[in-house]
Amino acid sequence: MVIMLIQIPKARTSQPSGEIRRDSLARFFLGPLAGVANRRKFLTQFEVARGRLRSQRQAYALLIADVDHCKAINDSFGHQAGNLALSLLSNRLDSCVRNGDSIGRIGGEKFAILLADCDPKAAAERAESIKDRVATAPLGLGDLQIPVTISIGGVAIADPRCSFNDAYSQATRRLYRAKQAGRNRVQMEDPSVADED
Ligand SMILES: Nc1nc2c(ncn2[C@@H]2O[C@H](COP(=O)(O)OP(=O)(O)OP(=O)(O)O)[C@@H](O)[C@H]2O)c(=O)[nH]1
Structure with missing residues (x-):
């Protein structure tokens, strides 16, 4: 993603200048995240992968x-900084996937990732x-450093009858x-019956 320099308006209130800078950047970044499909587009890409299977x-x-x-990120850094962190996170996710894979934003802080042409072992390794x-x-958000981790639940799909909803x-x-x-953490399997006892 290309980050353009933008003119930050001069402070007209007593708000700290760093905060104004982040607000302006947030307005610039808000809206669909670059390189990330919305739910509908992601569903189409899922169906393409299903067809290939x-x-x-x-x-x-x-x-x-x-x-x-x-x-906690929003509470510590502010909601706008949280929005920016989600943008930067989508860039980082984008840098982790390969050509032919897809990323969709399917909820505010929830992303779907489709790993194309990938067996179950490779899928688990790539998710990790x-x-x-x-x-x-x-x-990194200007002077802010926001530590972020994600949890992943995943399914390796080898049966074309498996729908997106499934x-x-x-x-x-x-x-x-x-x-x-x-x-x-990553969870790619269900607990075995023995684990549930
Ligand atoms: N800044 C920002 N925050 C969002 C967005 N979408 C959802 N959130 C925040 O994400 C939080 C989701 O809250 P929870 O589902 O309780 O979970 P959590 O705090 O992420 O904690 P976990 O249990 O680890 O998922 C809420 O505080 C939402 O405000 C978004 O687009 N921007």
Whole structure:
């Protein structure tokens, strides 16, 4: 993504100048996130991958990534800075995926990631790597450094009968287990019967 320099208006209130700068940047960034599909476009991309699985037997994976403690980020840095952090996070996610993969924003602080042409083992490794790369360094927002981690629930898809809704609900269930297990984690499987005892 190209970040353009923008003219920041002079302060007319007693608001600290750093805050004004962040507000202006937030207005600049708000709206759809660069390189990130909305829900409808992401669904279309999911159906394309599903078609490839049917015709070419290319397995793929759906990951649902959710920012950990997003409320605490907003509370500590302000909602506008939270918006900017989500923009920067989408850039970082974008840098973690390959050509042919897709990223969609499916909720305020929730992203869907489609890993194309990917078997279950590779999907789990790539999900771990995405989670680790997000946590590697804080997101830099001018003078602010915002540490962000994500939790991921994912499903490797090798059966074309698996619809988006099926995959989404399975991935979301796993996401909540990743949250319960402490966050900054990936969950790509359901617990075995033995684990539940
Ligand atoms: N700044 C900003 N915050 C958002 C946006 N969308 C959702 N949020 C915030 O994300 C938070 C989601 O809250 P919760 O679902 O309780 O979870 P959380 O604080 O992220 O904690 P977890 O349990 O780790 O998910 C709320 O405080 C929302 O205000 C957004 O577009 N911008």
